[in-house]
Amino acid sequence: MGAMRDGEYGISDAFINLEGIRHVYKGGTVALDGVDLRVGTGLFGLLGPNGAGKSTLMKILCTLLAPTEGRASVGGFDVLSSRPEVRRLIGYLPQEFGAWRLHRVAEVLDTLASLSGMRDKLRRRERVEEVLQQVGLAEVADRKVKKLSGGMLRRLGVAQALVHDPRFLIVDEPTVGLDPEERLHFRAVMAELARERTIVLSTHIVADLGSGCEDLALIDRGKVVYRGAPSDLVNQARSRVVEFSVKPTEEVALLDRIEVVSRSADAGLIHIRGVVREGAAPSGATQVDDPTLEEAYLAFMAGRGRSGFGVGEEVA
Ligand SMILES: Nc1ncnc2c1ncn2[C@@H]1O[C@H](COP(=O)(O)OP(=O)(O)OP(=O)(O)O)[C@@H](O)[C@H]1O
Numbered sequence: 001m002g003a004m005r006d007g008e009y010g011i012s013d014a015f016i017n018l019e020g021i022r023h024v025y026k027g028g029t030v031a032l033d034g035v036d037l038r039v040g041t042g043l044f045g046l047l048g049p050n051g052a053g054k055s056t057l058m059k060i061l062c063t064l065l066a067p068t069e070g071r072a073s074v075g076g077f078d079v080l081s082s083r084p085e086v087r088r089l090i091g092y093l094p095q096e097f098g099a100w101r102l103h104r105v106a107e108v109l110d111t112l113a114s115l116s117g118m119r120d121k122l123r124r125r126e127r128v129e130e131v132l133q134q135v136g137l138a139e140v141a142d143r144k145v146k147k148l149s150g151g152m153l154r155r156l157g158v159a160q161a162l163v164h165d166p167r168f169l170i171v172d173e174p175t176v177g178l179d180p181e182e183r184l185h186f187r188a189v190m191a192e193l194a195r196e197r198t199i200v201l202s203t204h205i206v207a208d209l210g211s212g213c214e215d216l217a218l219i220d221r222g223k224v225v226y227r228g229a230p231s232d233l234v235n236q237a238r239s240r241v242v243e244f245s246v247k248p249t250e251e252v253a254l255l256d257r258i259e260v261v262s263r264s265a266d267a268g269l270i271h272i273r274g275v276v277r278e279g280a281a282p283s284g285a286t287q288v289d290d291p292t293l294e295e296a297y298l299a300f301m302a303g304r305g306r307s308g309f310g311v312g313e314e315v316a
C-alpha cells in the first residue's frame, strides 16, 4: 500500500461540498445565507460568534435538518437523496450530547454502533474496546453514564461519533466544559484522527483548533466571511494586535477602542495586550510579534464592526 493511498476511498470521495446553502427556521430566522464550502481531508475549523449558524450547518451535513435552499453532499452523497449513505459515512458529536444517563458506557457505544449499521456483534465489541482506549475511557467502560464527569461525558460523545469508524467527523463545540488537561488530550486525539479523515470542528475556544488545523472558515450571521489558512488570518491581523502600559486612570478611556485580551497590573501601571478595534493604537503601543489565532479572530471580527461577543478562553 502506497503512502499516498487515501484509505479505501477515492480522492473525490473525501470531500464535503456545500453550494448555495440557505436555511430559514420557522419564524423567519435566516440561520444560513448562501454558504459555499468545499472541505477535504484534515482538521477544518468552523469559527463564529453565538448564533452565526455553525450548529445549523453541521445539522444539515448530518442529515438532521433539510436546507431551505442549496445542495450539500458528503463523500459524494447528497444529504437529501442519500441519507443512509451519508449517515454511515459520518460521525456526529452534537453540541448538547448528554443522553443515555442510565446506561453503561460500553453499552451506549454498542447500541449506537449497531444503529450506525455495524451488524457483527463480535466486531462491534472489539471496536467498542478500541474506541474506549482511544478516548481514554477504558477504565470506566462499566460505569453508568450519569456517574461520568463532564469531561468524561464529552469523551463519550467523541467515542460514539467514532465508533463506526466514519470517514467524516462533525464535532460541534467539543471542548466546552473540559479542563485544560482534557482539552490537550482532546486536541491530540483530533489531530491524530484528522490524518486520514475529514473533520469539521466548531468552537468558541479558538486555541482548541490547535496546530493540526490548516484550514478554517469564519462565519458570521449565516455567511462565510473568511476562508483560508490560520496563518494567513494571523498575518492579516498582525498590525492590530498590540501591547501597551497605561496609568489606571487612563484605562477606561481606551476600552471602546481596544478589545482587551489580557491585562495585568504592577508598579502602578496596567499592562494590556489587545486588539485595536478602530482608529490608531494608543500612544506608546508596540505591535505584538506573535499574535495568536484567537487575537487574529478578534481583530478580523472587530474589522467587521463586531466585538464583545465573548470568544476565546472560557471564563468561569
Ligand atoms: N430550532 C430553531 N428554531 C428557530 N431558530 C433557530 C433554531 N436553532 C437555531 N436558531 C437560530 O438560528 C441562528 C443560528 O443558530 P445556530 O445554533 O446555528 O448558531 P451557532 O453558530 O451554532 O451558535 P452557538 O455558537 O451559540 O452554538 C440563531 O439566530 C438561532 O437563534
Ligand SMILES: [Mg+2]
Pocket: 054, 055, 056, 095, 172
Ligand atoms: Mg452552536
